[in-house]
Amino acid sequence: MAGRPLNATAASLLGFLHEGPKTGWDLVTTAQERIGKFWSLTTSQVYRELSAMERDGLIEAGETGPRARKPYALTDDGRRAFADWLERDPGPENIRHPLLLTVAFAEHLPAHRLVEILAHYRAEHERQLSEYEQLLASHVLPDYPAATVEFGIAYERAVLSWLRGMDERLGGAVNAADRNAPTTDPDVR
Incomplete structure (x- = not known):
């Protein structure tokens, strides 16, 4: 070559x-x-x-x-x-996960918006998990492609578990953040 x-x-x-x-x-x-x-x-x-x-x-x-x-x-x-x-050795993986970048800077984001973002991602990962599980259950995949789908299932489950932990971490943060947020309405002081 x-x-x-x-x-x-x-x-x-x-x-x-x-x-x-x-x-x-x-x-x-x-x-x-x-x-x-x-x-x-x-x-x-x-x-x-x-x-x-x-x-x-x-x-x-x-x-x-x-x-x-x-x-x-x-x-x-x-x-x-x-x-x-x-x-060749495939080399190290590099995680590029847009949600993690948002969470890394979440202190600059209203708590209710973070909750909305997390809810959106949760729905997407639940949908993807279901799709992978259905694909694997169809038994139409050869062994090695099936192994990649099994990884997808494990990944989706891990992300959903992490999202549940984020829900716990946020706890009442949404209500507290909303109570303390500055308002732009001149009639509310």
């Missing part, structure tokens, strides 16, 4: 291309469906990686089809690069 080391986004695209040729759009859709819950990639990243991988000889483009879409296929170099990447 010429040039740069293979990154995780490029490697995931090569992994999907093991199933056969796919267009950039097919790869975006496949990534969103299969790994979108735990690995984010944007459409622009996919097309940028496809260009770089084609330039590096890891994939080759087929004939342009409808809507100027080109199917890409793995080359032998692409298969080797993917195998090399897959055998």
